[in-house]
Amino acid sequence: MITTDICIVGAGPVGLFTVFEAGLLKMRCHLIDALPQVGGQLSEIYPQKPIYDIPGYPEVKAQELVDNLMKQIEPFNPSFTLGERVDYLAKQDDGSFVITTSDKTKVHAQVIVIAGGLGCFEPRKPVLENLENFEGKGITYMVKDPEQFRDKKVILAGGGDSALDWTIFLSDVAEKVTLVHRNETFRGAPDSAAKVFDMANNGKIDLILSSNLTKIAGNGHLQSVSMKNKAKEEITVDADYLIPLFGLSPKLGPIAEWGLNIDKNAIEVDTTDYSTNVERIYAVGDINTYENKLKLILCGFHEAALMCHSAFKYVYPDQKLSFKYTTVNGVNAF
């Protein structure tokens, strides 16, 4: 089990800056994020977009801001669990918490900070009957370990770069790869699209265009996937795995079940310290709501600073916190 002072749920810009503010107060942090990399929306959705309202930066690219935040928190040596969604929260007798992730990683912390932005980014799912019954039994939404697909019959669905890239990669691993796409052309990287068409012409993969997924079937594990083309003709293909790659969408996820006061998918907080209705749980950044809330990164930074000063009493109950400027005290690494 990982033990830390503060467990931060969400490794976007506000979650990352929380590490800095906590570090100044000698509180250690562990961050969990459902995405496989830090940066949240900035890295996932718009890494190359310029941001103009970060103090001290007339203009900064989203990914550049994330990179700088990572550099800024280096002295405080945070630890990360990435690519795993927080699932369960268990309160301990002493008031602390144990968080369990979707991959059963456990983190013990005195304080929980939810900095989840718009929620965890979850895969967009096709509308198919019995889809949930086959999740983990042939249907997967990301390729974590390509070896899982070695010598298997794999169907990928989608027309973006992920679908093209994994089709190309898995063609050397799987027994058979089929790519299903709604259109006749791909809007992903032209090189990748050309390679996929070449592979289809050479018989290395099966390419099924102008078709949509319609049905999945199997006995305990996925065995076949059906699809229909624009002429309403249906075909069924044997498959061990189906990988729908339709992008990601933010959802609040299991946090909604933690007993927090929630209004329209945002967590209600007390603006004196951004605490929630559950003691020792705070919410900062886009995921919280209060009167006149502004969903701006710089507002999240402010919230993180106030929140850390409030959380200090749980981590160091016997110590009195005295405020010091970094210009006076410096940044003392640990």
Added chain:
Amino acid sequence: MVTFEVEDHDGNRQPIEAPDDMGLSLMEVLKASEYPVLATCGGMALCATCHVEVLEGKDGLGDATDPELDQLEGLPEMYDTSRLACQIRISDELEGAVFKLRGEDQ
């Protein structure tokens, strides 16, 4: 002012009146009208969470841009009449149009 109709996820239609001289996008008007439009990226055609279907009045909208089509084609469901609300400017061309919400709820 321009008036168009919006059909929500439950099939209910409501007329919306919006100013056509303020450079607003349909996404902004939908959010201001308290429709459950996620609009994660804030209107940059980068997330496709403000997906709408144009049920009537498609001709007045012009063609979708490449970035808009990139996003729409990444969705599990895309229709011939699919657009991103953030890329539709409110103008008098929208008079009488009907939009159906297709994006994810808030």
